Amino acid sequence: MKQNTQEKKLFNFGISTLALAIFPLFWFLSQAILFRELTEIVTRNVLVLIAIPLGSTFIFLLFIGMNKLINFAPKDSRDVLEARMFVGPSIFMIGLFLFYPAVRTFYLSFKDRYSNDFVGFENYVWAVTDAEMITTIRNQVIWLIAVVTLTLIVGLIVGWLTDRLNKGESFFKSIVFMPMAISAVGATAIFKFIYEYRPPPLTQIGIINGIRVSKGDNCYNNRIIDGEFYGFDDASCVAPVGWLQQRDLSALPIAETLQDGSWLSNMFVNLPVNTLLLMVIMVWMYTGFAAVVFSAGIKAIPAEIMEAGQIDGASEIRIFRSIVVPYIKSTIVVVGTYMVVTVLKAFDIIYVSTRGDLETNLLAVKMLDEFSKYRNFGRSSTVAVIIFICVLPVIIGTALRERDNLDS
Amino acid sequence: MTRNTQKWYDKPMTKLILVSIALTWIFPIFGFLLSSFRPGEAIKRTSWWDAIYTGTIWSELTLQNYQEVFRAENLDRSFYNSLAVTIPSTIIPITIAAFAAYAFAFMEFRGKNVLFLFVVGSMIIPLQMSLIPLVQLFKDGIEIAGIPIIPALDLNGTFVATWFAHTGFGLPLATFLLRDFMMGLPRSVIESAKIDGATNFTTFFRLVLPLSVAGIAAFATFQFLWVYNDFLVANVFLGIYKPENLVVTSHMSQIVVGRFGEAWHLRTSGAIISILVPLGVFFGLQRFFIRGLIGGAVKG
Numbered sequence: 001m002k003q004n005t006q007e008k009k010l011f012n013f014g015i016s017t018l019a020l021a022i023f024p025l026f027w028f029l030s031q032a033i034l035f036r037e038l039t040e041i042v043t044r045n046v047l048v049l050i051a052i053p054l055g056s057t058f059i060f061l062l063f064i065g066m067n068k069l070i071n072f073a074p075k076d077s078r079d080v081l082e083a084r085m086f087v088g089p090s091i092f093m094i095g096l097f098l099f100y101p102a103v104r105t106f107y108l109s110f111k112d113r114y115s116n117d118f119v120g121f122e123n124y125v126w127a128v129t130d131a132e133m134i135t136t137i138r139n140q141v142i143w144l145i146a147v148v149t150l151t152l153i154v155g156l157i158v159g160w161l162t163d164r165l166n167k168g169e170s171f172f173k174s175i176v177f178m179p180m181a182i183s184a185v186g187a188t189a190i191f192k193f194i195y196e197y198r199p200p201p202l203t204q205i206g207i208i209n210g211i212r213v214s215k216g217d218n219c220y221n222n223r224i225i226d227g228e229f230y231g232f233d234d235a236s237c238v239a240p241v242g243w244l245q246q247r248d249l250s251a252l253p254i255a256e257t258l259q260d261g262s263w264l265s266n267m268f269v270n271l272p273v274n275t276l277l278l279m280v281i282m283v284w285m286y287t288g289f290a291a292v293v294f295s296a297g298i299k300a301i302p303a304e305i306m307e308a309g310q311i312d313g314a315s316e317i318r319i320f321r322s323i324v325v326p327y328i329k330s331t332i333v334v335v336g337t338y339m340v341v342t343v344l345k346a347f348d349i350i351y352v353s354t355r356g357d358l359e360t361n362l363l364a365v366k367m368l369d370e371f372s373k374y375r376n377f378g379r380s381s382t383v384a385v386i387i388f389i390c391v392l393p394v395i396i397g398t399a400l401r402e403r404d405n406l407d408s
Numbered sequence: 409m410t411r412n413t414q415k416w417y418d419k420p421m422t423k424l425i426l427v428s429i430a431l432t433w434i435f436p437i438f439g440f441l442l443s444s445f446r447p448g449e450a451i452k453r454t455s456w457w458d459a460i461y462t463g464t465i466w467s468e469l470t471l472q473n474y475q476e477v478f479r480a481e482n483l484d485r486s487f488y489n490s491l492a493v494t495i496p497s498t499i500i501p502i503t504i505a506a507f508a509a510y511a512f513a514f515m516e517f518r519g520k521n522v523l524f525l526f527v528v529g530s531m532i533i534p535l536q537m538s539l540i541p542l543v544q545l546f547k548d549g550i551e552i553a554g555i556p557i558i559p560a561l562d563l564n565g566t567f568v569a570t571w572f573a574h575t576g577f578g579l580p581l582a583t584f585l586l587r588d589f590m591m592g593l594p595r596s597v598i599e600s601a602k603i604d605g606a607t608n609f610t611t612f613f614r615l616v617l618p619l620s621v622a623g624i625a626a627f628a629t630f631q632f633l634w635v636y637n638d639f640l641v642a643n644v645f646l647g648i649y650k651p652e653n654l655v656v657t658s659h660m661s662q663i664v665v666g667r668f669g670e671a672w673h674l675r676t677s678g679a680i681i682s683i684l685v686p687l688g689v690f691f692g693l694q695r696f697f698i699r700g701l702i703g704g705a706v707k708g
Contacts, residue, residue: 025558028572032561035568044485044652048492051567055496059503067609082608083517090508090583091523097576098530100550101541108540158429161422174694175430181690181697182683183637185657189664189679190440193672203455205672207439210455223458284433292698345534348639352661367536368644377540384536395532 024092155290177288184348448673497574505582589623
């Protein structure tokens with residue numbers, strides 16, 4: 001009898017290993033090798049044609065194969081084994097693709113650029129002393145504060161105002177929400193066109209510079225009127241500005257009027273113009289998301305509460321401040337969390353617009369630069385760990401709130 | 409009820425603010441879209457608002473930018489590459505996650521809570537933490553004490569690498585969302601199926617999967633748009649130096665960064681094309697997308 005249970009335990013252990021590791025590993029390797037070979041054998045068009053259906057369905061073979069195997073198991077332990085087999089591939093993939101790499105990145109951050117020798121905290125010291133890293137961290141902080149605040153405020157306004165409309169609510173929300181579907185690369189292209197700068201005699205095709213150079217009586221942005229050409233006259237007119245090249249206000253005429261040496265004006269002159277303009281892209285992309293979520297939250301406020309406020313004679317702004325905002329506070333926190341995490345991982349906008357030059361860099365771009373441009377794995381891992389450490393408290397906060405909600 | 413008690417100026421003010429916000433949001437796209445239909449020379453010669461002002465715009469409108477971006481730039485190849493990356497990267501995680509979600513929702517087994525905590529906990533890992541080790545894993549495999557656990561596969565630069573990466577990054581959220589959704593299904597139906605002798609496999613395929621279509625659609629829309637619009641993972645695992653490996657986003661990044669100087673006619677038309685697919689998915693499946701998005705608020 002005892003012999004029997006031990007055999008059964010061994011058997012179960014064997015099947016569990018199969019389910020949790022060997023089967024998924026087999027799937028992983030076979031799919032990888034099959035498609036790598038395919039890439040070399042067939043032409044590009046055929047590859048794409050094959051890859052879509054086959055790549056999508058290959059995983060089913062894994063589950064069907066596992067199901068067949070389960071039929072060999074004794075009946076009473078079948079349920080347990082089946083559960084293992086159902087969960088196995090998910091756990092395997094998360095372990096191999098998230099947990100193992102996370103631990104390894106942490107480990108690599110204490111090693112040198114070739115991952116050979118341990119260097120202790122050298123990379124971390126670099127991260128907080130290197131001039132470029134300090135600028136990067138400064139930018140990241142500005143982005144976090146400004147982008148999150150702006151998205152939340154504009155999102156709240158749109159969410160609240162659309163809720164008061166009788167019709168056209170979804171129309172307005174769709175317009176503001178639409179950029180969410182656009183890739184950050186596409187959005188950056190759109191805004192680069194607005195900020196576009198060309199050296200003076202050329203026509204300004206970006207609208208901000210276009211408006212600038214046509215300010216004044218006889219200033220034209222190279223326009224043909226009645227067959228006559230009115231060119232740009234740089235003597236008397238306002239010159240165009242390369243907006244994404246401005247790391248502060250000093251090159252702009254406004255700096256002259258600010259140069260009184262006081263603390264406040266010094267701070268003002270140092271405003272990183274290009275960073276602020278790039279943040280606009282992100283606000284443009286994510287405000288709609290905030291608006292849609294807030295609007296759902298506002299709809300859940302009981303009508304009686306709002307009416308009570310109105311009967312008491314509270315103004316609209318008072319109702320907004322004292323009823324709407326407190327009522328959807330938890331929603332605001334959720335959206336804020338989402339935005340903080342998104343901003344910490346912002347990558348495409350900077351990479352496509354300035355490539356991180358001109359003091360516009362962010363952590364995620366810096367991480368990739370250290371990895372693929374400078375080939376310094378230690379520093380790159382360190383930047384990744386910094387991103388992780390910044391994300392950690394935010395998400396733990398979310399988890400704790402979730403638990404409190406469940407308890408109450 | 410509440411609407412009637414509003415003061416007379418409320419409605420016009422509301423509309424005014426909303427219309428101006430909507431115009432601000434549309435405006436960037438408007439000039440961009442218009443310029444995509446103007447010849448490259450015209451874009452540089454006169455600004456688009458001057459062209460409207462002087463009325464020359466009507467004689468300029470053309471589709472030649474779109475033809476050029478396909479013919480000379482091979483954007484269509486990048487587009488097919490994007491689909492070859494995106495579709496499996498959406499289906500594989502959904503399949504794996506659906507099985508796991510079923511087990512977490514309807515089956516009893518030892519270590520269930522620990523494993524679920526493992527799944528949820530992995531959501532906090534930002535994908536930046538995974539990039540370097542995954543590139544090394546795909547290239548050299550894993551060795552523990554000299555014993556190869558995973559052989560050197562040399563996968564970087566193939567579609568498989570992006571499928572696996574996106575699967576890994578999308579799985580925690582997919583498992584979490586689908587489990588949440590399946591927990592909401594009527595338990596009695598699943599239990600009675602089991603009493604009737606249906607195996608878990610049949611219950612899953614015949615009963616739970618069809619009932620979970622809405623939940624699956626929510627995640628699928630979210631993941632599809634996420635992968636299609638992704639640039640970082642494509643940049644790292646497919647690379648941006650081989651033209652035949654470009655997906656739409658990395659191809660667009662090449663055009664926008666300025667490999668061709670001031671090619672605004674290609675930048676505008678290319679970006680508009682790259683936007684069309686996600687916008688179509690977005691307007692078609694907006695309901696699902698929003699649900700997936702709200703659930704995905706903490707995706708790693």
